[in-house]
Ligand SMILES: Nc1ncnc2c1ncn2[C@@H]1O[C@H](COP(=O)(O)OP(=O)(O)OC[C@H]2O[C@@H]([n+]3cccc(C(=O)O)c3)[C@H](O)[C@@H]2O)[C@@H](O)[C@H]1O
Ligand SMILES: Nc1ncnc2c1ncn2[C@@H]1O[C@H](COP(=O)(O)OP(=O)(O)OP(=O)(O)O)[C@@H](O)[C@H]1O
């Protein structure tokens with residue numbers, strides 16, 4: 001029997017000093033639990049993923065200093081093994097670095113294993129910096145057990161579908177008693193269940209118990225949900241760590257599998273994860289909190305239109321920062337409905353968020369007059385519509401500059417897909433919270449927030465009004481776009497592809513198949529396809545958004561702009 005402590009930590013990319021402090025604190029807890037080893041996540045020393053910081057000599061010099069500090073700390077706890085992840089120099093041909101795991105004890109490195117399968121798809125880009133490790137299993141005796149090692153993607157090819165190499169093959173030959181897998185696995189809807197399924201299958205096929213340790217926390221657009229777990233060949237997933245939080249937990253491993261630190265059996269792990277909207281909420285709140293914390297923001301500002309997008313953005317910001325740290329600004333123009341101000345007031349009163357009023361009619365008039373004087377033509381049509389959005393965007397940026405608030409942009413995935421937003425206007429901002437949610441999902445999230453709180457967090461008037469940009473008289477989104485129920489299904493078909501879970505994919509494909517049978521249905525799909533392609537330039541200039549789906553705009557969908565898309 002050995003005791004192992006999984007250290008699911010929220011490390012910060014590049015903060016080697018802070019990460020080492022966190023790792024040492026977790027190791028001390030492991031020592032207090034009399035653990036034989038403490039396991040940290042993939043690239044735990046640097047945080048995942050450092051990107052081109054890996055090319056900076058200063059960065060790698062700080063990695064060396066941090067690693068020395070870990071070695072030094074391991075001398076103070078001489079009987080315990082530390083499993084740490086870091087980038088390490090590679091002397092052979094190819095890239096100068098490898099993504100490695102080292103086992104330390106008493107100030108010595110007992111083993112080094114280099115990641116073999118380097119993900120370079122979707123949001124991952126590891127082959128840009130790392131050379132793959134050789135197809136060799138590394139196993140070490142720790143106490144009574146033989147322990148084998150894997151790093152994240154190494155465990156994702158046991159069905160042989162993605163790479164020529166399957167690291168499980170060599171590992172199975174080496175026949176360890178248990179496998180430690182260190183990971184940095186970002187979450188999106190369905191990801192936890194996908195991990196369980198892949199690792200339960202690999203555990204069964206190879207007859208190997210596996211302990212899977214993930215990092216937790218938000219890093220730019222990605223959120224890591226933690227949810228580290230243990231899986232046994234026969235029983236499947238037998239343990240799960242906390243989700244969206246740090247967790248340092250000690251388990252026992254023996255010939256019969258995993259047990260709690262005191263030898264008791266572990267509570268059952270539910271198969272089902274969080275319902276979709278509860279998941280979105282937690283993912284976004286953690287993503288925002290960590291983004292703001294790491295960038296030094298303690299307050300946020302949002303333009304409040306009385307519409308659903310700004311309402312949900314304000315509600316999530318109030319949850320992440322606390323309502324007293326969030327400012328809303330309502331900026332009515334001559335086209336704004338009375339509801340835009342009144343509903344904003346009701347919303348902000350309910351949230352406990354301060355609402356400022358800054359009408360823009362005079363500014364619009366002043367700009368228009370200046371334009372006409374200078375150029376001899378009036379501002380009209382789309383240019384006049386966009387001017388309102390840009391004046392609002394400028395006021396929000398000036399507020400942000402003056403008081404140091406993070407401006408949250410409110411675009412959802414439906415409008416970002418088709419470019420239904422004004423550049424340098426409502427796209428202004430530092431971070432988008434709902435940019436990976438389709439408009440129909442924004443409504444569903446609002447209903448979820450109300451249900452969960454058992455009150456109208458999002459007032460009924462906001463939930464029930466037809467979406468409108470209110471930039472022209474009696475304007476409705478449906479004047480320019482198909483109803484969101486239709487648009488969203490077509491967009492999922494065009495954008496999400498294999499990122500959709502099986503059931504949702506079937507639903508979407510069936511919907512689109514029947515739509516194209518309708519008169520004008522095929523033309524509508526074509527029109528939407530063109531809108532998506534043509535608005536790539538807007539998405540390239542848009543702020544980062546928090547990813548909740550497998551295929552989010554940003555690094556996960558790298559499309560050319562000046563190109564023929566179909
Ligand atoms: N490929 C390309 N690369 C770089 N720039 C490109 C470009 N194609 C056009 N452009 C430029 O982009 C600009 C046009 O884009 P932009 O100024 O944004 O304006 P535009 O896309 O023409 O109009 C904004 C649309 O969004 C709608 N809207 C606005 C605000 C809020 C909401 C809402 O409900 O949320 C909806 C509005 O009703 C209108 O349909 C022009 O300067 C054009 O030259
Ligand atoms: N009258 C307004 N006062 C303050 N901000 C506004 C106003 N109108 C628009 N905005 C800002 O611009 C964003 C885009 O708003 P718009 O109403 O044009 O479209 P939307 O995508 O339907 O958003 P929402 O559902 O929040 O209304 C809003 O979310 C809000 O941040």
Ligand SMILES: NC(=O)CC[C@H](N)C(=O)O
Pocket residue numbers: 042119151152153154156183184185186
């Ligand atoms: N860091 C990694 O290797 C992550 C890749 C892996 N397939 C995941 O998303 O979990």
